[in-house]
Amino acid sequence: MAKTKFTPQKLERLESRVRFIKGTNRLLYLTTAVSCGLLVIASAFPYKRENDKLQAKLRSSQDREQAALDIKEHREIELNALREDQAYLEVHARDRLNYYRKGEKILRFERDR
Numbered sequence: 443m444a445k446t447k448f449t450p451q452k453l454e455r456l457e458s459r460v461r462f463i464k465g466t467n468r469l470l471y472l473t474t475a476v477s478c479g480l481l482v483i484a485s486a487f488p489y490k491r492e493n494d495k496l497q498a499k500l501r502s503s504q505d506r507e508q509a510a511l512d513i514k515e516h517r518e519i520e521l522n523a524l525r526e527d528q529a530y531l532e533v534h535a536r537d538r539l540n541y542y543r544k545g546e547k548i549l550r551f552e553r554d555r
Contacts (some may be wrong), residue, residue, distance in 0.1 A: 448456075523530040535541075542548050 524534065
């Protein structure tokens with residue numbers, strides 16, 4: 443087989459083709475990398491939504507638990523006052539049964555329920 447001579451024009455065209463192929467390869471690599479990254483990100487969205495729903499449900503449960511604990515603490519304080527504090531017991535009983543002493547003025551405030 444005969445050796446081919448490379449003229450400057452042929453060499454320039456060959457280098458031009460090589461640059462074009464390298465540029466195309468870089469572009470394809472970049473496109474593939476970006477599309478893989480977007481695929482990974484897109485696959486994470488359903489899990490994030492589910493996580494947000496579960497977090498909201500957890501916060502709601504914690505709020506209800508705290509409200510129940512507050513009510514329990516209030517009732518325990520009231521129970522201890524009824525058991526141990528005679529003055530509180532008297533005031534509570536008189537208020538509940540509408541009793542009053544002679545000469546005493548009672549002011550009642552209605553609550554909005």
